Amino acid sequence: MRTILLVDDNERLIELFALFFENAGWDVVTAPSGRECLKLLEHECPDLILLDIMMEPMDGWETLLRIKENPRWAKIPVTMLTGKALSQKEFDSYGMLFEHYLLKPLSASKMISLSGQVLEVHTRVHEVAEAAGNKGIEPLIIDEYLLVHHRVMLNHRMSASLALQGYTILWDLGKDEERLKELQKMFADRGVPFS
Amino acid sequence: MSSGVAIYEANEDGNDFFFKNLNRAGERIDDLKRQDVIGKSLFEIFPAIKEFGLFDVLQRVWRTGVPESQPASLYKDARITGWRMNFIYKLPSGEIAAIYDDITERKDAEEALRKSEEKFRGIFNKINDAIHLHDIGKDGSPGNFIDVNDIACQMLQYSRDEMMQYNPLDFVTEYHSRPIDKILEELVTVGKVEFETEHTRKDGTIVPVEINAHIITLMGKKVVLSVVRDITERKKTDEQIRNSLVQIENDLVQMALFNDQIRNPLAVIIALLDSEQESKTNTKICEQVYKIDELITTLDRQYMNSEKVREFLKKHYDFIPGTDV
Secondary structure (H helix, E strand, C coil), rough: CCEEEEEECHHHHHHHHHHHHHHCCCCEEEEECHHHHHHHHHCCCCEEEECEEEECCCCCCHHHHHHHCCCCCCCCEEEEEECHHHHHHHHHHHHHCCCCEEECCCCCHHHHHHHHHHHHHHHHHHHHHHHHHCCCHHHHHHHHHHHHHHHHHHHHHHHHHHHCCCCCHHHCCHHHHHHHHHHHHHHHHHHCCCC | CCEEEEEECCCCCCCEEEEEEEEEHHHHHHHCCCHHHCCHHHHHCCCCHHHHCCHHHHHHHHHHHHCCEEEEEECCCCCCEEEEEEEEECCCCCCCECCCCHHHHHHHHHHHHHHHHHHHHHHHHHHHHHHHEEECCCCCCCCCEEECCHHHHHCCCCHHHCCCCCCCCHHEEEECCCCCHCCCCHHHHHHHHEEEEEECCCCCEEEEEEEEEEEECCCEEEEEEEEEEECCCHHHHHHHHHHHHHHHHHHHHHHHHHHHHHHHHHHHHHHHCCCCCCCCHHHHHHHHHHHHHHHHHHHHHHHHCCCHHHHHHCCCCCCCCCCCC
16 A cells, blocks of 8 residues: 655644545555654655655754665655745745645645555655666666656656746756667667557 | 346346346347347347336345345246246346246146146045045055045044044944955955955044045055045935844745634534534635635735745744844
């Protein structure tokens, strides 16, 4: 069963979200702060983390950095869920560290469906990376594949909401997509299965 | 001989003097012909001789026999104008000899220099900035003041004489916009330097200043000419602007915080509605919630568009709640 870690200092909200995820068949663990989240990760290994930003004293960005700095937790996908609009600087600083950025309010069904998608894509791409490693593809190429894949996915997921906020950002999507196709072809030619 | 020489003979009571002789230099100086003046009265040739002051000198020397010199004086009548210096003495024959020089050119040059100095002094003292003129050591270290203008004295509350006892370092505080050794190095190598520091007035108060110092050559000697500007008002304005910006930025950060705080209960409402059966009422509540959310998004756009806010939003979350930024 999939496990999600919900991190938010709004008790009422975390209670409701936990209920929805449980009803949707997820195992749920919750933390009311960034510090509690890090403590919990010492003995829990969630498949996905839903992380609020505006928390005190350790905010969501700092918590995210701590998670990604720790080799044991670095591969856990993180979705930011917050009431604060994402700034360009925040995107530039942390864009490579989170999988998605969801703005409250959000319907439960949409949140659960997006979380499922994020986890599914994340799992699949890491399976591909592992298979590529088994086929003897160079680690540098595999790292590039993970990086470009992340950028393409984030661009797809967020370009609409960022455009809504008036940003004209993100990387050269055309170039990234082209490179991703080249890498996927290279992997396929070396016998890496794509499901 | 370049000096003019005129020989006079007095009448019996010494009320008039008559030309007995005039040398060539005298002819040239006063534009006269010897033959035209011999035997003529001094008053006839030089009608303004009394106003000139020479007549009194001639009389005294004729009476006393004691030689006298007449200081530089301006002679002016309808025919000629010029500065003259006379030396008068009585000859053994009783005649009076006047040896004189035309010093008009020298006096004109002196007058031009005086006017020029007056003009320079006027500018020097009327300029709105303080001006310091001081010696300089080989390493750029300032020496004693050579001159300062009135504004410099007013700015530091010292008299000019008091100022002359000091050198510029006697007034500066520890604060310099750049390390002082770098400032002196630039002055020596580039020949000029601009920096900010603070001066201490006689009453102990501090005045922030901007100094623009240049090395110039004055009478063959290298000295420093510094224009010292009082930047108290500019500093105050900068501080006011900075405080205003901090206030604006604080307000904008508060707005971001409020937006998050408003969205949290909206998220709870949506979650609660999600947990209930779908109904017309619930749908309408949902619509209203998203309308509120749209309004918040509009606010988001406004503050996000501010580059200043983005700069201000430090590090991760860009502010520390409950503290001054």
